[in-house]
Amino acid sequence: MAVRTLLGLLRPWQQFRTTIITLRGKTLVEHGCARSMSTDTTTDNLTLSLDSKTGIATLEMHRKPVNGLNLEMLTDLNIALEKAENEKSCKGLVLTSGLPKIFSAGLDILEMYQPKPERLAEFWRTLQNMWMRLYGSRLVTIAAIAGHSPAGGCLMAMSCDYRVMATGKYAIGLNETLLGIVAPFWFRDTMVNTIGHRETERALQLGHLYGADEALKVGLVDHLCDQEEVVKAATEEMSRWLKVNAVARQLSKSAMRQATIDKLVVRQEQDIEDFMTFVQRDAVQKALGFYLQSLREKRG
Numbered sequence: 582m583a584v585r586t587l588l589g590l591l592r593p594w595q596q597f598r599t600t601i602i603t604l605r606g607k608t609l610v611e612h613g614c615a616r617s618m619s620t621d622t623t624t625d626n627l628t629l630s631l632d633s634k635t636g637i638a639t640l641e642m643h644r645k646p647v648n649g650l651n652l653e654m655l656t657d658l659n660i661a662l663e664k665a666e667n668e669k670s671c672k673g674l675v676l677t678s679g680l681p682k683i684f685s686a687g688l689d690i691l692e693m694y695q696p697k698p699e700r701l702a703e704f705w706r707t708l709q710n711m712w713m714r715l716y717g718s719r720l721v722t723i724a725a726i727a728g729h730s731p732a733g734g735c736l737m738a739m740s741c742d743y744r745v746m747a748t749g750k751y752a753i754g755l756n757e758t759l760l761g762i763v764a765p766f767w768f769r770d771t772m773v774n775t776i777g778h779r780e781t782e783r784a785l786q787l788g789h790l791y792g793a794d795e796a797l798k799v800g801l802v803d804h805l806c807d808q809e810e811v812v813k814a815a816t817e818e819m820s821r822w823l824k825v826n827a828v829a830r831q832l833s834k835s836a837m838r839q840a841t842i843d844k845l846v847v848r849q850e851q852d853i854e855d856f857m858t859f860v861q862r863d864a865v866q867k868a869l870g871f872y873l874q875s876l877r878e879k880r881g
């Protein structure tokens with residue numbers, strides 16, 4: 582009981598750090614010195630690199646075919662984010678994709694379709710922790726979105742401080758209702774905090790996916806540019822943010838975001854239970870099956 586109480590005092594990402602190391606035993610493939618992030622860190626799913634001159638890290642996702650967020654990808658994201666966070670010289674992080682035309686297709690639906698309960702719970706907890714880590718990061722975080730970014734992909738982008746998106750035929754938004762599922766409260770809260778209550782209410786019910794121009798208009802993204810310029814534009818914007826006093830900026834960010842994070846901190850276990858009950862309902866499984874089928878049929 583005492584241990585439990587003590588654990589309860591730790592922030593979820595501090596608890597999760599132990600979980601990853603002791604339960605998953607996962608380590609990243611390192612090229613170079615393990616104590617400093619002066620060289621690239623690469624896994625099957627992503628590459629994290631730090632420009633030591635600017636203090637800007639780039640986290641590039643490359644899980645084929647669409648950067649679907651499965652348990653392994655989320656675990657790698659958590660480890661990479663923690664690594665960037667803990668590296669003193671790192672001041673900012675650009676989150677981007679190495680896959681053409683895709684930022685992230687959101688959660689890997691195969692994690693939710695005909696799931697094994699144990700893995701399903703771990704999957705959801707890892708997603709929760711990734712969101713808390715990214716949304717609450719001390720770093721300036723900028724999403725460089727050069728492709729589609731539905732659902733969980735949109736959540737990751739919204740969790741950054743600023744979003745640069747490529748002009749073109751890409752879509753971003755929380756489209757969960759189109760799959761017959763419901764975005765959880767912390768997805769909704771993140772969207773409300775980004776584009777406001779009324780617009781979120783409309784977008785969530787319709788499962789609306791915004792084109793780049795419309796996303797800019799409602800404030801879902803902050804800047805548009807050519808596809809090839811997205812990372813450069815994100816890095817340029819970053820240098821503006823890095824000129825601000827870091828402590829004042831971090832305290833301001835935390836003042837705006839911590840209450841939203843704390844809502845999940847206190848309801849984390851209940852949220853996992855709710856998710857598991859909901860996802861394993863027959864009607865939801867049926868809807869996910871149809872959606873997967875429609876994605877496959879689209880390819881012909």
Ligand SMILES: CCCCCC/C=C\CC(=O)SCCNC(=O)CCNC(=O)[C@H](O)C(C)(C)COP(=O)(O)OP(=O)(O)OC[C@H]1O[C@@H](n2cnc3c(N)ncnc32)[C@H](O)[C@@H]1OP(=O)(O)O
Pocket residue numbers: 646647649682683685686687688689690691729731732733734756757760762763764765855856859860873876877879880
């Ligand atoms: C109480 C809580 C309830 C649960 C709350 C859950 C919260 C969040 C939910 C999510 O994040 S669900 C995921 C939502 N994502 C989507 O709806 C995107 C679906 N994908 C697409 O629309 C398209 O794939 C794309 C992203 C626009 C890319 O199009 P493109 O033409 O380039 O590629 P495709 O041919 O469509 O796809 C290639 C390949 O990938 C498979 N795939 C695509 N997205 C996913 C995914 N999210 N999960 C798993 N698999 C995915 C797709 O089926 C193709 O597979 P194959 O045919 O090659 O086998």
